Amino acid sequence: MRTKFHTRIILAAIACLVFVTSCDKSITLSEQLTPLKPADNDADAGTWSMVLMTSPSQIAVAAPTDVTSDAYKAELASLKDIQSKLNQNQRNAIDYWSGGGVLRWDQIFRELVARYNLPPSPNADGSYPVPDAENPFANPQYPFSNPPYASRSYAYVSATIYDALKAAWYYKYLYNRPAPYKTDSGVTALVPQTDMPAYPSEDAVMSGAAAEMLKVLFPAAVEEITLKAGEQRNAALWSGKATSSDIAAGLALGKSVAELFKARAANDGMKTAGGNKALWEGLKANATSRGDVAWLSLETPPRPPMLPFFYKVTPFKMTYDDIAALRPGPPPVAYSTEMNGEVEEVKWYSNNLTRERLAIVHKWADGVGTYTPAGHWNDIAAEHIRDANFSEVRAARAFALLNMTMHNAAVACWDTKFFYFNARPCQLDNSIKTGTGVPNFPAYVSGHSTFSASGAAILSYLFPDHAGDFEAYANEASMSRLYAGIHYRSDCTGGLALGKSVGNFLVDHFASVDGAD
Amino acid sequence: MKRIFTILLLSCLGCLHLQAQTINDGFMMPKKTLCTGLLYTHDQWTKYWEGTLKRENGNIGTITTQSLMWMGTYGITDKLNVIAMLPYVKTKASMGTLHSMEGIQDITVALKYNFFSHKTEKFTLRFFGVGAFSTPLTDYTPDFLPLSLGLASTTGSARLTGYFALSKGWFINASGAYTLRSNVTLDRPSYYDDGKLYNTDEVKMPNVFDYSVSIGYRAHGLQAQLDFMRQNTLGGVDIRRQDMPFVSNRMNYTKGGALIMYYLPQPRGLAVRGAVSYTLDGRNVGQSTTLMGGLMYTFIFKKNETTSDVYEN
Known part of the structure; x- marks a missing residue:
């Protein structure tokens, strides 16, 4: 009798243990991104039709310094110094953005839309307050990114990135300055190499275009947006893909293109x-x-x-x-x-x-x-x-x-x-x-x-x-x-x-x- | 698109403590006896906590959750009982357009082991360990709170209970449990939680700790007690202002209640049970008032024992 009793207890304990050990709580996310290595660089993208810009050269981008110049060599020296000291967080940032900046920004703004997709709560008198763009941190928060607002936001951000990248492609193949990992064998490519010219940096263009547009659409998320954009530029630098002048030119171009779209958005009804x-x-x-x-x-x-x-x-x-x-x-x-x-x-x-x-x-x-x-x-x-x-x-x-x-x-x-x-x-x-x-x-x-x-x-x-x-x-x-x-x-x-x-x-x-x- | 109805949750959790009366009390069924019956629970709330903000919502009005639960406790030995419960649940909102839900919810099977007993002329002291397992028997959605039938998580819990009674019938009972909860699956491919957008249909469920204390009187076929119950979800986030409730929210509550159970003189073995509880404080749950009533019948499969032995145990 005693033995039988103990056996039952043991069986129950085993059943519990099976549950506990099988209770693996890790979740598998879809949309995992691996380092981007495009099948084609689309060298002619500078000629594709623009959404809003009048031409790919509507925003001027000055010619870069020559790769033999002292200024450029100083940039390479600085880049190599940074690469020699990369920590794990920096490597993680490189991995994250290597999945593709366009895809990453799309993920980021889907998250922003979900975060701000909350309707205002009623006032005590049964009326509803209107979210105020000039006071976005208040209750109700601004915006209420409902479906029309969200669809407009997705369109503005992705159209801004698209026009800005076409302009970037135009200048890339106009000036043809190679990536630092091509110009200096001491620079390590921490992302897949391509033959695409580096000036202006496409990552910096995206960071400027996306962040400036998102800050208008989701002003209360300014800190997070700014940090993401900065991280994207840093990742481009740290990975050996771009020098600081590639990045500076890209950022300026991206921000200027965003200004055009912001002006449109301000008067679109x-x-x-x-x-x-x-x-x-x-x-x-x-x-x-x-x-x-x-x-x-x-x-x-x-x-x-x-x-x-x-x-x-x-x-x-x-x-x-x-x-x-x-x-x-x-x-x-x-x-x-x-x-x-x-x-x-x-x-x-x-x-x-x-x-x-x-x-x-x-x-x-x-x-x-x-x-x-x-x-x-x-x-x-x-x-x-x-x-x-x-x-x-x-x-x-x-x-x-x-x-x-x-x-x-x-x-x-x-x-x-x-x-x-x-x-x-x-x-x-x-x-x-x-x-x-x-x-x-x-x-x-x-x-x-x-x-x-x-x-x-x-x-x-x-x-x-x-x-x-x-x-x-x-x-x-x-x-x-x-x-x-x-x-x-x-x-x-x-x-x-x-x-x-x-x-x-x-x-x-x-x-x-x-x-x- | 959608309208706002920021809602709340989840009265099914409200029934848990009532179910738990046999899982977390200090009593055992003797060997080869079965106590089984049906319990009806009516749980209702109008006010709820959206995070820590207490509010009402004209788009749901009052949420009523009714359940009819089969329950059985069987004495494998005098020291080891197996307990099973299976509720049929129906939910309804008094205002707005949201659809009612109904169906079989989760089956619970528990083993309760009386590992320590000490009895003198003046008092009785007992300790129990309980292992419980629950899992949904149907594929109801947990993603339609507060009208979902439940949270659709498979759970395993470990409980420790202490019982102290004076020979005149007064007793105090204290019980605490840690519950592991499995991930749950939604019908949609993404969700926003804790500041992040998750591109998956799988939701990580935080574990739960609960404890209860009861004081009461039990003699001559009567059991009457006052209950205090507390549940803490060990993780999860608050419902955001005007957001929908979410399955993994931090659902906490404190409840006070009373229970009475009486073995009728005739027919022998039949007991009536009634209970009430009220949510004193909560977070991401409704402030529910819960009424429960039911009939339990004790079958004895052993020749030389009577029902009086059963309820005096």
């Missing part, structure tokens, strides 16, 4: 995209004049609609007229036979929210505290861009095309939403319960569908072998909104069609004719 109470009231007529039911906030207390005048924000490589021409016809009017059928379908999905469909809802929800749908498509794109082994400038092109398209998609989607200003399914039938939060703006057309189809169109152009995957993702993201009970089917199909048109517009009018193919 974003400042007035929130509107005011009188304007919000006026929107109701957009629905009631058609005999439709006007949208109402379903939040308690009711929250003003999210950036209702975002549709006036300037698109990239499109005009507002181009956008308006793509606007779909009106949604079915509330309580019409057609709309009743749509509501009934939403209700069916709400009543039949299976675990499988809930997983799809949550996979694509990209709501509060996340990098938003545009960030999700950057996430999808990043691994394809990494695996394609692009040069920095070609990677920048891919992200810029993707993000400019999704910015345009946001403008087009908001144009349609606020042109019709119709009610969400839960507003017409409050027995409909949702698998994720109901977004605080009108239903038609679905933002997720528009973002996703536009992103899929661009990625399919860039990576045609995977077009089927991108289309499947877009369709799944779109349908997730119907499964969640927050969109009618016509919102989803209409959004997919609109997004695809917006995506194809950029392919046809810019991407396919920019000289990069």
Whole structure:
């Protein structure tokens, strides 16, 4: 009896031990980056079409000193001295940035978007404070990087990096000053070597372009952004890739290009995209004049609609007229036979929210505290861009095309939403319960569908072998909104069609004719 | 896109202490007896702590979590009991649009070992070691707080309990446990936590320490006690202002409560149990009021023992 008892205890102890030892808490992150060694340097990238700059030489970059000059030799001596004393932190910084500056900045700003994607809390009187760019550290913090704000941010940062790198490429191949690891055998290459000229340093160009733009978009993150940018420049130096004059010239160029984009951003209509109470009231007529039911906030207390005048924000490589021409016809009017059928379908999905469909809802929800749908498509794109082994400038092109398209998609989607200003399914039938939060703006057309189809169109152009995957993702993201009970089917199909048109517009009018193919 | 409903959590944790009444108390089922039954729990909160900020939220209103739990305790020997619990949970928000969730939650299996007993005419002193294991039986999502059925983590805990009783029936019981929690998987490919964006669906779960102290009276088939309970999550971060709650948040609470259990004179072996608790203080949890009621029945598989021996044990 005694033995048996002890045996049981031992068995239980073993079971516990198995659990404890199998409880490995390390997590595997996707999007791991290995040192970039581009398949092609894209030496002609200086000739590719610009987004905003008038020419690659719009910002002057002075000729570098000769590699035989004393000044340059002094830089090399200093660099060798630094390399002889590198500590582990410095080596870690080199490894981190060797994965590719464009990819790293994309990761960094996805994180910033998620951090600032928090809506203001209501005041005691039921009104909502507006985040203030001049006081970004206050409550509410600035910005509230909701999907339109985020899509615009992704577009500005990636377009700034892209134009700045094309300008850098122009000067690199104009001046042809090799990397220090080529000019001096005493300099060690701590990253894969390429034949690309080093002046101006592409890493420094990116650091200046990305940081200056991000500081405007996420001013409260100034410390972190500045540190990252500084680290990128240091990593370029420490790795033997660039001398201090390569870096100084790159930083100046990147910052100057950012000034051009900052000037554009200051006057692109974003400042007035929130509107005011009188304007919000006026929107109701957009629905009631058609005999439709006007949208109402379903939040308690009711929250003003999210950036209702975002549709006036300037698109990239499109005009507002181009956008308006793509606007779909009106949604079915509330309580019409057609709309009743749509509501009934939403209700069916709400009543039949299976675990499988809930997983799809949550996979694509990209709501509060996340990098938003545009960030999700950057996430999808990043691994394809990494695996394609692009040069920095070609990677920048891919992200810029993707993000400019999704910015345009946001403008087009908001144009349609606020042109019709119709009610969400839960507003017409409050027995409909949702698998994720109901977004605080009108239903038609679905933002997720528009973002996703536009992103899929661009990625399919860039990576045609995977077009089927991108289309499947877009369709799944779109349908997730119907499964969640927050969109009618016509919102989803209409959004997919609109997004695809917006995506194809950029392919046809810019991407396919920019000289990069 | 989404609206704000900054919410909170997680009343299922509220039920834990009620379940724990058999895991962390100072009583054993004698050899070859089984105490089994169903317990109904009703847990409700309107106010919650968003980090350390206490607030309400018009987009969720009041969160109600109901559970119906099967429970059984069997005496392998007089000194070793096996305990099992399995709840069916249903959650609901009184306001806003969020969908209710319901389903089978986590199974718990525990071994409770009375490794020390000392009895004199005046008092009884006992110590217990408990090893418990729990794991989700369904693939419910932990990423829909505060309406998720639970946190979907597989856990293992080690507990030490001390029990001291006077011969007249007054007792004091103290218990503490350290719980290891496995990582959990979300339905989404990335999440933001503790200042960083994680490009993975896997979330590291901090471990948990909890302790409780009860004082009460137990004699003639009646057990009545007052409870104090505290849970500390050993890591995890606060819900940010206006953010959604997250599975690995630092969920802490202090609760006070009372429990009563009574073995009916007839039919022999049937006991009614009722309990109440209230969250006195918390962090990233709802301030819940929890009511519990249930019926337990004791089966004796041994010829020469009666139910009075069971409840006087």
